[in-house]
Amino acid sequence: MPEEIIKVPDIGGDSATVIEVCVKLGDSIKKDESIIVLESDKASMEVPAPKDGIIKEILVKLEDSVSEGVPMVKLDLAATEGKPEAKQAKQQPSASTQTNTQSIQKVLTPDLGVDSATIIEVCAQVGDEIQQDDSLITIESDKASMDVPSPYAGIVKSMHVKQGDAISTDMLIAEISTTASAPATETKQNVTAATSDTAKTAAVSQTNKQPTVATTTANEGKYHAGPAVRKLARELDISLSVLQGTGPNHRIVKEDLHGYIKNRMNQGGGGAGIPQIPQVDFSKWGEVTTETQSRAQQIASTNFQTAWLNIPHVTQFDQADITDLENFRKGMKKQAEAKGVKLTPLAFIIKACAHAIVAMPEFASSLADGNKQVFKKYINIGVAVDTPFGLFVPVIKNANNLGIFEIAKQCVELATKAKEKKLKPNDMQGGCFTISSLGAIGGTAFTPIVNAPEVAILGLSKSSMQPVWNGNEFIPRLMLPLSLSYDHRVINGVQAAKFTATLSNYLADMRNILL
Numbered sequence: 001m002p003e004e005i006i007k008v009p010d011i012g013g014d015s016a017t018v019i020e021v022c023v024k025l026g027d028s029i030k031k032d033e034s035i036i037v038l039e040s041d042k043a044s045m046e047v048p049a050p051k052d053g054i055i056k057e058i059l060v061k062l063e064d065s066v067s068e069g070v071p072m073v074k075l076d077l078a079a080t081e082g083k084p085e086a087k088q089a090k091q092q093p094s095a096s097t098q099t100n101t102q103s104i105q106k107v108l109t110p111d112l113g114v115d116s117a118t119i120i121e122v123c124a125q126v127g128d129e130i131q132q133d134d135s136l137i138t139i140e141s142d143k144a145s146m147d148v149p150s151p152y153a154g155i156v157k158s159m160h161v162k163q164g165d166a167i168s169t170d171m172l173i174a175e176i177s178t179t180a181s182a183p184a185t186e187t188k189q190n191v192t193a194a195t196s197d198t199a200k201t202a203a204v205s206q207t208n209k210q211p212t213v214a215t216t217t218a219n220e221g222k223y224h225a226g227p228a229v230r231k232l233a234r235e236l237d238i239s240l241s242v243l244q245g246t247g248p249n250h251r252i253v254k255e256d257l258h259g260y261i262k263n264r265m266n267q268g269g270g271g272a273g274i275p276q277i278p279q280v281d282f283s284k285w286g287e288v289t290t291e292t293q294s295r296a297q298q299i300a301s302t303n304f305q306t307a308w309l310n311i312p313h314v315t316q317f318d319q320a321d322i323t324d325l326e327n328f329r330k331g332m333k334k335q336a337e338a339k340g341v342k343l344t345p346l347a348f349i350i351k352a353c354a355h356a357i358v359a360m361p362e363f364a365s366s367l368a369d370g371n372k373q374v375f376k377k378y379i380n381i382g383v384a385v386d387t388p389f390g391l392f393v394p395v396i397k398n399a400n401n402l403g404i405f406e407i408a409k410q411c412v413e414l415a416t417k418a419k420e421k422k423l424k425p426n427d428m429q430g431g432c433f434t435i436s437s438l439g440a441i442g443g444t445a446f447t448p449i450v451n452a453p454e455v456a457i458l459g460l461s462k463s464s465m466q467p468v469w470n471g472n473e474f475i476p477r478l479m480l481p482l483s484l485s486y487d488h489r490v491i492n493g494v495q496a497a498k499f500t501a502t503l504s505n506y507l508a509d510m511r512n513i514l515l
Contacts, residue, residue, distance in 0.1 A: 002077045003056060006035065008047060008070045015067045016040040018060050020146070023073065027055045034251065035072055036060060046247060053077050062146065105152045107136060107174045109167055116168045117141040119161055120425060121230065124174065128156045136173055137161060138230055140425060147230070154178035164426070225252035232257055235299050237306070261302065296390025307452040312488040315447045315459075318500035320507040322463060323478040328510070339405055345463075345480075346383070346437060347408035352506035353458060354379045354400035355513045357433060360499050362491060364432035366453040373490065382431035382451065383411060385418040392418040393451060395431040439463060439480075448485045455490040456499075459483035480507065 016038035023035055034046040053075030060072050121138040124130055135147040154176040161173055225233070225240055229252055233240055236257060243260055245252040282288050293301065325348055336343035357364045357379050366374045379400045382393040394414035396407060417423045434451040437460040448459040461481035467474035482503065486496050506512050 004051075004053070004075050004077055005059075005071050006050065006073050006075055008038075008066050008068055008072055010068050011038060011040070011045065011047075013040050015065050016045075018062055018064045018066060021058060021060065021062060022046075023055050023058065025055055025058060029053060029055060029075075034247075038066065046251070046253070047072065049075070051075070051077070103178055104157060105154070105176045105178050106172060107150060107152070107176060109139075109148060109169055109171045109173055111169050112139070112141070112167075114141045116166050118425065119163055119165045119167055121234065122159065122161065122163050123147070124150070124156050124159065126156050126159055130154065130156060130176070137167075139167060148173065150174075150176060152176045152178045224250060229254055229257065236261065236302055294390050296387075296392065300391050303452070304449050307449050311450050311452060313447070313450060313485055314488045314493065314496070316482075316484040316486070316493070316496035316500055317445050318482045318484070318497075318504060320480045320482055320500075320504035321468070321477050322480045322507050324509060325507055326463075326478055336405065336408065341405050341408045342412055343404070343408050344411070345439070346411055346435070346460075347404050348510065349437075349458075349460065349507065350381050350383070350396060350399050350407050350411070350435065351402075351404055352503055352510070352513065353381060353433060353435065355506060356499055356503045358400055359502055360495065362495065363456045363486075363499055365455060365490060367455070367487070367490060376432055378430075378432070380430045380432050382428075382434040382454075383414070384434060384436040385415050387419045387421075389421060392423060392428065393431065393434060394418055394423055394427045395429065397430065433457070435460065443481075445481050445483050448483060450485055450487055455487040456496075457485050458503075459485065 017040070018036050019039045020037035021035075022033075022037065023029055029035070029049050029052065031051050032048045035049050036047050038045050038047060055073055056076045057074035058072075059074065060066060060070070066072075117139040118141070119137050120140045123135040123137060130136075130150050130153065132151065132153045133149045136150050137148050139146060139148060156174055157177045158175045159173070160175075161167060161171075167173075224245060224247075230240070232254060233243075238257060238260060240252060243252050243256050244250075246256055247253040322345065326345065329343055329345060329348065332343055361375055362373075364376050364379055366376075368374050378398055380395050380397045381399045382395045385392050385394060394417070396402070396410050396414070399407060402410075414423070414427060417427065431451065431454060433454060434448075434457040436448045436457060438446065439460050439462045441462070443461045445461055446459050448457045450457050459482070461483065463478050463480040465476050466479045468477040468479070482500050484496055484500050
C-alpha cells in the first residue's frame with residue numbers, strides 16, 4: 001500500500017504556528033485542499049495537499065511551531081487509485097433494493113487535549129439541515145480555539161450545550177437525525193458506510209452549487225472558515241454571511257475580513273463615504289522605523305473607529321466634591337490592608353455608578369434592531385486598563401451587589417490579569433457601562449468613546465483642590481472632573497446632566513446610597 005509523508009513546503013520564513021488542522025484521520029482529500037493553516041508574525045497561510053489521498057496519520061497539532069520540511073500528514077495513495085466511476089458504482093446500491101433508514105446519532109466532544117474549554121459560539125440550531133463536517137460549536141481554551149464539526153449529515157434534533165458552557169471530552173453536544181438509502185439485506189456496517197458516502201456526495205454537490213458571494217443566513221457554521229477567522233469576525237462584529245471567501249474552495253480568510261472593513265469605510269458602509277487619509281512617505285524627511293500594531297491595538301482601533309462613525313457622541317462635563325470621600329477612604333486604609341485589599345477611589349466610584357444606574361437604568365441599556373432598547377436586569381461595569389499590549393476592559397459583574405472591599409479586590413485582580421495577558425473571554429464580556437480613569441496621569445477633561453454596544457462611558461480626570469463658594473466664603477475642596485460620553489440616540493442631554501448630578505451626590509456623601 002503506497003504511502004507518502006507530506007511535509008511543510010517553503011513558508012517564506014523561519015517558522016510559523018499551526019492555528020488550525022483542517023483534516024482528520026480517514027478523510028479523503030483532493031489535491032490543493034487545505035491540510036493545515038499557519039500563522040506567523042507577518043501573515044497567515046493555508047498549506048494545501050500536493051496530491052489526492054486518504055489521511056492515515058496526522059503528524060502536527062494545534063499550537064505546534066513548524067518550519068520547512070516538517071512532516072504534516074501521512075497519505076494513503078492507493079485508496080485513490082483505480083477508476084472513480086467503477087468504485088462509485090460498486091458502492092452505490094441498486095435502486096430496486098434500497099430502503100430508507102433513519103436514526104438519531106449522538107455527537108460527543110472529541111479529545112480536546114485539555115481538561116476543559118469554553119463554548120464561544122454555537123454554530124447550529126435545532127431544525128438546521130447540516131452536512132458532514134459542518135461546524136456545530138466553536139470552543140476556546142487557554143491555548144487555542146477550534147471548531148467541533150459534525151460527523152454526520154442530517155437534521156439537528158437537539159442541542160445540549162449553549163454559549164458560555166464549560167465543556168470537556170466525551171460530553172454530549174447534539175443529537176442529529178440521519179437518513180440514508182441502503183439495501184435491505186446489507187449489514188449494519190455497510191449501511192453506515194453508505195450513509196457516510198451519501199453525506200460526502202451531498203456535501204460536494206452543495207459546495208459546487210454555492211454562489212461566489214455568500215447569502216445571508218443565521219447559521220454561520222455553514223461557511224468555510226477556521227477558528228482564528230471566526231474569532232476575529234466575532235471581535236469585529238462581522239457576519240460571515242456577508243463575506244466572499246478568497247481562500248481555497250471559497251474558504252474565508254483574515255484578508256477577507258480586512259478587505260470588507262476597508263470597503264465599508266470607502267463605500268459608505270459605516271464610514272459615511274469619507275475619503276481615506278493619503279499615504280505619506282515620511283522617510284523623505286529623515287530616518288523612520290515601522291512597527292506593526294499589536295493584535296489588541298488593531299482590534300481596539302477597529303472598535304473605536306466603528307463606534308465613532310456609528311454613534312452620535314455627546315459629552316457631559318461635571319465635577320464631584322470627593323473631599324469627605326477621600327478622608328473616609330484614608331481612614332479605612334488600615335482596615336483594608338488587614339483584609340489584603342488596596343482601597344482606591346475607583347472602588348467607591350464604581351459603587352456610586354452602579355447605584356446611579358439603578359436609579360437611571362437607561363444608562364445600562366443597548367440598542368437592538370435599530371429601534372428597540374434592551375434594558376438589562378444586571379449591572380456589570382467595565383474598567384479600562386492600559387497595558388503594554390494595548391487597552392483591555394475587564395468587567396466587574398453585579399457591581400451593585402458587591403461591597404467596597406470586594407470591588408477593590410476585583411479591580412486589582414482583573415488589572416493584574418490584564419497586564420499579564422491572562423484575561424479570559426468571560427472576564428471581558430457582559431459589560432453594561434464603562435469607566436475610563438486618567439486620574440493617575442493628569443488632565444482636566446476628555447471625551448471618551450462609547451464602548452458599543454453600551455450607550456455611555458464615564459471618564460475620570462485628575463482630582464485637584466479648588467476654592468468652592470459655600471454661600472459665605474471660599475473653602476478648599478477636592479474636586480473630581482467627570483466626563484460622561486453617551487449615545488444621543490438613547491440618552492438626551494437632560495438625562496446625562498441628571499446622571500452626573502446623581503453620581504456627584506453619591507460621591508459627595510456615600511451615605512446617600514443607603515437612602
